[in-house]
Amino acid sequence: MVLRxxxxxLRVVQVAESVARGCAVLAKTFRGPGxxxxxxxxxxxxxxxxSNIVEGCGRGTVPDFRRFLLHARGSAQETLSQLRLVAPTDEQRSSVRSLQSSTVLILKMLTRLYEHPPPDK
Structure with a gap:
């Protein structure tokens, strides 16, 4: 059976790509030691x-897809942790909050996708 x-x-991929772009922009504004x-x-x-979601899609089986969703979930948790460690300036505050909210949304979407993967062919 091949995963379709x-x-x-996948909306979760679109949101994840948006978060990655936002994090790249935010990271350029970091100043100070470290x-x-x-x-x-x-x-x-x-x-x-x-990257992990897309790689899971390419693996072709539901068990592999789910395994890569778990990797993506771990990366989302790490992203959320990194965003919580940011001491944002006034200009960064709304961006950090928005990225945190989108990352929480990704976590929810990954949980749903894990429980209800696309059907096999």
């Missing part, structure tokens, strides 16, 4: 969310 999951049609490392970690974690 097109990542381009800012480069913090920004790099945030970018890597947020980028991994969509």
């Amino acid at each position: 999951a097109n990542p381009a049609t 800012s480069l490392a913090r920004g790099d970690q945030l970018i890597r974690a947020s980028t991994s969310i969509a």
Whole structure:
């Protein structure tokens, strides 16, 4: 059986890509000691969310798809943790809150997708 999951049609992938872009923009504004490392970690974690979902779609079986959704969930949790560690300036505050909210949405979407994966062919 082959999994019928097109990542381009999955809303969670679109939201995850948006979060990754937002995190990249936010990371460029970090200043002070350790800012480069913090920004790099945030970018890597947020980028991994969509990457893991897409890779799971490409694996072709429901068990593999679910395994990669769990990896994506871990990356989303890490992204959320990194966003909580940010001490935002006034200009960054609304962006950080928006990214946190979108990441929580991703976690909910991943849980639903794990429980109800696309059907096999």
